[in-house]
Amino acid sequence: MRLSVTTHRKREVIDLTPLLSEQLPSGNGVLHIFTQHTQAAVALADLDPGTDVDLLDALDNLIPKLQWRHPHNPSHTPDHLLASLTGPSLGVPFEQEQFLLGTWQRIILIEFDGPRDRQIILTPLPGLAK
Amino acid sequence: MRLSVTTHRKREVIDLTPLLSEQLPSGNGVLHIFTQHTQAAVALADLDPGTDVDLLDALDNLIPKLQWRHPHNPSHTPDHLLASLTGPSLGVPFEQEQFLLGTWQRIILIEFDGPRDRQIILTPLPGLAK
Amino acid sequence: MRLSVTTHRKREVIDLTPLLSEQLPSGNGVLHIFTQHTQAAVALADLDPGTDVDLLDALDNLIPKLQWRHPHNPSHTPDHLLASLTGPSLGVPFEQEQFLLGTWQRIILIEFDGPRDRQIILTPLPGLAK
Numbered sequence: 001m002r003l004s005v006t007t008h009r010k011r012e013v014i015d016l017t018p019l020l021s022e023q024l025p026s027g028n029g030v031l032h033i034f035t036q037h038t039q040a041a042v043a044l045a046d047l048d049p050g051t052d053v054d055l056l057d058a059l060d061n062l063i064p065k066l067q068w069r070h071p072h073n074p075s076h077t078p079d080h081l082l083a084s085l086t087g088p089s090l091g092v093p094f095e096q097e098q099f100l101l102g103t104w105q106r107i108i109l110i111e112f113d114g115p116r117d118r119q120i121i122l123t124p125l126p127g128l129a130k
Numbered sequence: 131m132r133l134s135v136t137t138h139r140k141r142e143v144i145d146l147t148p149l150l151s152e153q154l155p156s157g158n159g160v161l162h163i164f165t166q167h168t169q170a171a172v173a174l175a176d177l178d179p180g181t182d183v184d185l186l187d188a189l190d191n192l193i194p195k196l197q198w199r200h201p202h203n204p205s206h207t208p209d210h211l212l213a214s215l216t217g218p219s220l221g222v223p224f225e226q227e228q229f230l231l232g233t234w235q236r237i238i239l240i241e242f243d244g245p246r247d248r249q250i251i252l253t254p255l256p257g258l259a260k
Numbered sequence: 261m262r263l264s265v266t267t268h269r270k271r272e273v274i275d276l277t278p279l280l281s282e283q284l285p286s287g288n289g290v291l292h293i294f295t296q297h298t299q300a301a302v303a304l305a306d307l308d309p310g311t312d313v314d315l316l317d318a319l320d321n322l323i324p325k326l327q328w329r330h331p332h333n334p335s336h337t338p339d340h341l342l343a344s345l346t347g348p349s350l351g352v353p354f355e356q357e358q359f360l361l362g363t364w365q366r367i368i369l370i371e372f373d374g375p376r377d378r379q380i381i382l383t384p385l386p387g388l389a390k
Contacts, residue, residue: 046213062192072308083304232297
């Protein structure tokens with residue numbers, strides 16, 4: 001299953017939870033979520049007002065300030081590095097068409113070089129029948 | 131399958147390997163391990179005496195010292211950030227009721243804001259039959 | 261399925277994409293990729309000339325310079341920490357014997373303490389039949 005999500009800023013956190021919840025099949029298993037980009041990531045986060053900016057600020061400050069070799073555009077290197085480090089994929093368990101998320105857990109897309117249309121591949125993996 | 135694990139300190143590394151090994155079904159596949167919290171993470175690590183504290187120290191020093199916006203309690207922001215960065219989930223392959231771990235690999239829960247009871251969802255995913 | 265990959269330097273990025281592509285079964289699902297080591301990791305990255313060294317440099321500079329407790333060899337602590345942080349496993353969706361990767365996405369092994377032979381466990385997880 002493929003979804004497209006439009007981002008609006010250079011860096012942005014988008015809550016995917018409502019959109020992905022609609023795609024859950026019956027049965028139980030794990031929804032595998034994968035974004036097809038090297039400047040975006042999928043993660044879980046606590047989302048309260050301002051925490052999205054906290055996350056983006058922290059990530060920005062995480063990457064050391066070095067001379068980059070990236071041939072196309074060295075200024076994009078931190079975007080690629082953060083995508084590799086945070087990771088493009090995540091598995092979230094579900095049961096009876098509902099995610100088994102904790103109270104504060106939200107599934108997020110992190111955009112590192114928007115605005116863009118970002119492609120997401122969803123693969124429901126069935127749990128072992130008992 | 132759901133497990134509850136009690137943590138005992140503000141920050142702590144708990145070896146989940148023995149507990150999870152008991153839950154493995156027959157057949158082959160991947161055990162998906164997911165913690166339902168925004169201040170805890172699941173990872174793999176080498177565990178020797180002191181390496182748990184090394185890991186906690188390194189993570190502590192990884193997060194930049196910034197002014198956080200988090201509305202409830204800004205001092206919790208690094209806990210949330212480290213949980214998002216380290217990640218709440220992991221898949222570990224198994225075969226015949228045994229994890230296919232390397233000699234030094236241990237499956238760990240990282241507590242970032244204990245002591246608490248932490249919920250873990252286990253989903254065995256069957257590998258493709260040959 | 262097990263593969264062995266030989267690395268050639270202390271730190272190195274190896275593109276696994278061609279090797280893993282040959283192992284894809286028919287049908288659709290997610291290939292779970294797992295390395296059995298505490299000083300190596302699996303990730304996705306944009307690979308252009310020089311970007312592998314950018315990634316290794318950034319990771320090197322990410323880890324704070326602290327006094328480590330690791331009993332065997334404290335100088336190995338950053339290798340272990342980077343492996344835990346980057347992570348030993350990854351799921352990548354496939355369809356009809358092809359990865360559903362974005363144009364620039366490559367599946368990489370990151371070696372933190374080579375040269376060595378690194379073992380990789382591949383588990384194809386079937387997607388839910390519609």
